[in-house]
Amino acid sequence: MSFLRELYVVFWKEMLLWINNPMLPVVRALVFPMMWIVIFGSAFGGEVNHIPLAVVLSDTSELSIEYLNALNIGTTLDIKNTNLATAQKMLKNRKVYGILYIPEDFSKKLAAGEKVSVVLSLDETTPQISSAIVAHVTSATQSFSKNIALAENRVVVEKNTLFGRGIEYLDYLAPGVVMMTILFSALFSGGLNLIIDREFGTLTMLMVSPVSRDAIILGKIFAGVLQSITSGVVALAVAMLMGVHLKSGAAGFLLMVLLMFIAGFGFIGMSTAIGTRISELEQLMVVMMVLLMPMWFLSGGFYPIESMPDWMRPLAIVNPMTYATDAARSIMIRGIIWETLALDLVVITTFAVAMFLIGSYSFKKTLGGVK
Amino acid sequence: MKIIETHELTKEFNGLVAVDKVTFSVERGEIFGFLGPNGAGKTTTIKMLTTLLLPTSGTAYISGFDVVREAAQVRRRIGLVPQRIVLEGDLTARENLLFHGMLYGLSRRDIEAKIPELLELVGLKERADSKVRTFSGGMKRRLELVKVLLHEPEVIFLDEPTVGLDPQTRRKIWEYIQILNRERGVTIFLTTHYMEEADYLCNRICIIDHGKILDIDTPQRLKDKIGEGDIIEMEVSGKGEKFAQALEKECGCQIKKMEENRITITARRGEYALKEIFFLADKLGVEVTSISVREPTLEDVFIHYTGRGIREELVPGSGMMKYLTRRLKQ
Ligand SMILES: Nc1ncnc2c1ncn2[C@@H]1O[C@H](COP(=O)(O)OP(=O)(O)O)[C@@H](O)[C@H]1O
Ligand SMILES: [Mg+2]
Numbered sequence: 001m002s003f004l005r006e007l008y009v010v011f012w013k014e015m016l017l018w019i020n021n022p023m024l025p026v027v028r029a030l031v032f033p034m035m036w037i038v039i040f041g042s043a044f045g046g047e048v049n050h051i052p053l054a055v056v057l058s059d060t061s062e063l064s065i066e067y068l069n070a071l072n073i074g075t076t077l078d079i080k081n082t083n084l085a086t087a088q089k090m091l092k093n094r095k096v097y098g099i100l101y102i103p104e105d106f107s108k109k110l111a112a113g114e115k116v117s118v119v120l121s122l123d124e125t126t127p128q129i130s131s132a133i134v135a136h137v138t139s140a141t142q143s144f145s146k147n148i149a150l151a152e153n154r155v156v157v158e159k160n161t162l163f164g165r166g167i168e169y170l171d172y173l174a175p176g177v178v179m180m181t182i183l184f185s186a187l188f189s190g191g192l193n194l195i196i197d198r199e200f201g202t203l204t205m206l207m208v209s210p211v212s213r214d215a216i217i218l219g220k221i222f223a224g225v226l227q228s229i230t231s232g233v234v235a236l237a238v239a240m241l242m243g244v245h246l247k248s249g250a251a252g253f254l255l256m257v258l259l260m261f262i263a264g265f266g267f268i269g270m271s272t273a274i275g276t277r278i279s280e281l282e283q284l285m286v287v288m289m290v291l292l293m294p295m296w297f298l299s300g301g302f303y304p305i306e307s308m309p310d311w312m313r314p315l316a317i318v319n320p321m322t323y324a325t326d327a328a329r330s331i332m333i334r335g336i337i338w339e340t341l342a343l344d345l346v347v348i349t350t351f352a353v354a355m356f357l358i359g360s361y362s363f364k365k366t367l368g369g370v371k
Numbered sequence: 372m373k374i375i376e377t378h379e380l381t382k383e384f385n386g387l388v389a390v391d392k393v394t395f396s397v398e399r400g401e402i403f404g405f406l407g408p409n410g411a412g413k414t415t416t417i418k419m420l421t422t423l424l425l426p427t428s429g430t431a432y433i434s435g436f437d438v439v440r441e442a443a444q445v446r447r448r449i450g451l452v453p454q455r456i457v458l459e460g461d462l463t464a465r466e467n468l469l470f471h472g473m474l475y476g477l478s479r480r481d482i483e484a485k486i487p488e489l490l491e492l493v494g495l496k497e498r499a500d501s502k503v504r505t506f507s508g509g510m511k512r513r514l515e516l517v518k519v520l521l522h523e524p525e526v527i528f529l530d531e532p533t534v535g536l537d538p539q540t541r542r543k544i545w546e547y548i549q550i551l552n553r554e555r556g557v558t559i560f561l562t563t564h565y566m567e568e569a570d571y572l573c574n575r576i577c578i579i580d581h582g583k584i585l586d587i588d589t590p591q592r593l594k595d596k597i598g599e600g601d602i603i604e605m606e607v608s609g610k611g612e613k614f615a616q617a618l619e620k621e622c623g624c625q626i627k628k629m630e631e632n633r634i635t636i637t638a639r640r641g642e643y644a645l646k647e648i649f650f651l652a653d654k655l656g657v658e659v660t661s662i663s664v665r666e667p668t669l670e671d672v673f674i675h676y677t678g679r680g681i682r683e684e685l686v687p688g689s690g691m692m693k694y695l696t697r698r699l700k701q
Contacts, residue, residue: 017462210476
């Protein structure tokens, strides 16, 4: 029997089992993330700090410098004073979350007692961040007016959103939920499946058969990945039914599926490796609490990483979920902009390859018996 | 060529020798049984023979193929029904068979063609499309028995095939095992800790305890080995020892076991010996409170070799007593 056919047989049985009861696994994977949205989604509200914002000073008079100083007060913003071209590039590469443009006639108009507009262009992908920027800029503008003893505030902040429409919390939350669904589904299809297989001895059925050991491992992993993707697509569909938009239409959707595929491989590999280490369901619950929950909470899925205390940020940076969620959010809100996606995709692909290798290696090791 | 042949097959688990230099061979067409208590090393032996476990040392061949070096050849030629049922409960009987056949490279069409006949064989034809989850323990066992027939193995390994089944279902399974063996010509290697099962089914029995083989022979010859005649067990009150000595001297009985006032003896013709026993008891003023005469069983053989019963460890200390009282009641 050819290797591909062997692979197909193993895969076929896993999928048959899954399809026999299609609602259960999908619902199971969706329930936790959805539940947590309800419980935590609205309750979260950390302070957002150190948000990078580019400021373009076309006017370098004393008054503008004073305005800049007013903006610089506090830890909310990290002001990057630069020219317009660089600022725009930084915004695209997500080095900054917005640009505050101060026009050439800023001090002239103020001196003449006229109103003057500063333009705030925002990347609204993270609504908490853009609203924090707006709030800070508004209050800084007011105190600036007071400082220079103007009778009334004549500086108008003009908002300019980058991606067209107002982004709401649900838009922000949905990509994380999709990725969390993949993660959960992978835990069930990889680790849990493996434990049950061993517990009920159904793995023995494969082990005594002449099917090659590699086909057993790959067949199960592929089936797990396909099951995870399916759960992820269902989660995405649910989100879209609830009004979440997906930028770039069909191409965006396909890219989302590709992302789910890559992330699915990583998470299935990870949960397979876990499944080979533990033998009881209770232990899997512990893994869920100590690994999966932090992976989600520390991924920027609920609330931006910028709202985390400084000591916690490194945890988000080493968390693969951070990159998966960020990539999904970029695709769904910004559309396909390769410059912004590159880092995420590289990290998540590396993670997937590593986890796939670790997962299949440890699976092979625990299969035991004669090779 | 022998279908199974092992030489000093050994398995150690971190210093614990689960199977200790086991050497035996099984002929084609035989029903061969491993009889031993829990923990004797039966499952471990089966796992090594079916390539699920690497032996620590020694060799084993199935149909001439080495279980370690030629595992793929071995796997093609064997069927395993493990101690624990390994059917997919969420799949139907048909789907389980389909999956099994496909694992062995059979085409869907060939498998579908065989399914009705196989299910008919074990009386499950009507349940072909029910989920296995809804089956009783006996039905699952039956399905497993025919499942392994799909790829036409030369030898089938049955690990405790009737454990946990009620006596009636057990009888049924025994019948099916005999049908497989007789009508299909499949060699059967089974393990059990029920001596009735080994006695009823096996052409030859290998008695195993603590990983070591104690004896291999036909059930009849094994029973003959422990002395001729019937076994008489009795309980007496008073002067047990003296009574036993007298029995040996005057009735020509053999003392097998003496425990306080319980005496087990063998006598050439049990029914006639009874008369003499009661006569002697009267003479010595000993009261026989209970007595039973029976033919020797494999349990006696096991006790003969190990000094304890096969199921003793299930109810520590009281196993033997339970067994005797049950015998007396029958
Ligand atoms: N994987 C294992 N690791 C350690 N010890 C084991 C393992 N499998 C079996 N054993 C030990 O080997 C002995 C024989 O077990 P087993 O072959 O299952 O006995 P049986 O099937 O006759 O009841 C027992 O003492 C058991 O505890
Ligand atoms: Mg056993």
